[in-house]
Amino acid sequence: MGQVDINEYNALRVRVAELEAQVAFLMRHLNVQYVSPDGEFMDKLKKLAQSGKLLEAIKLYREKTGASLEEAKRYFGV
Numbered sequence: 001m002g003q004v005d006i007n008e009y010n011a012l013r014v015r016v017a018e019l020e021a022q023v024a025f026l027m028r029h030l031n032v033q034y035v036s037p038d039g040e041f042m043d044k045l046k047k048l049a050q051s052g053k054l055l056e057a058i059k060l061y062r063e064k065t066g067a068s069l070e071e072a073k074r075y076f077g078v
Contacts, residue, residue, distance in 0.1 A: 061076070
């Protein structure tokens with residue numbers, strides 16, 4: 001890896017901070033909470049959906065993420 005331009009590095013740090021602030025604002029505005037999907041949670045969702053238990057998968061997704069019904073259905077392509 002080559003040498004890092006300190007000005008470019010600082011500009012990227014500022015941009016990341018701006019983007020984080022924008023995301024936080026949007027989440028507050030939309031009244032949603034970010035839940036980092038862990039592997040176990042994602043595996044369970046996948047298994048439920050693949051076994052035909054789509055309603056259970058949607059319900060679990062909504063409980064874990066705070067997503068609306070519309071968002072959850074969109075996540076599963078319904």
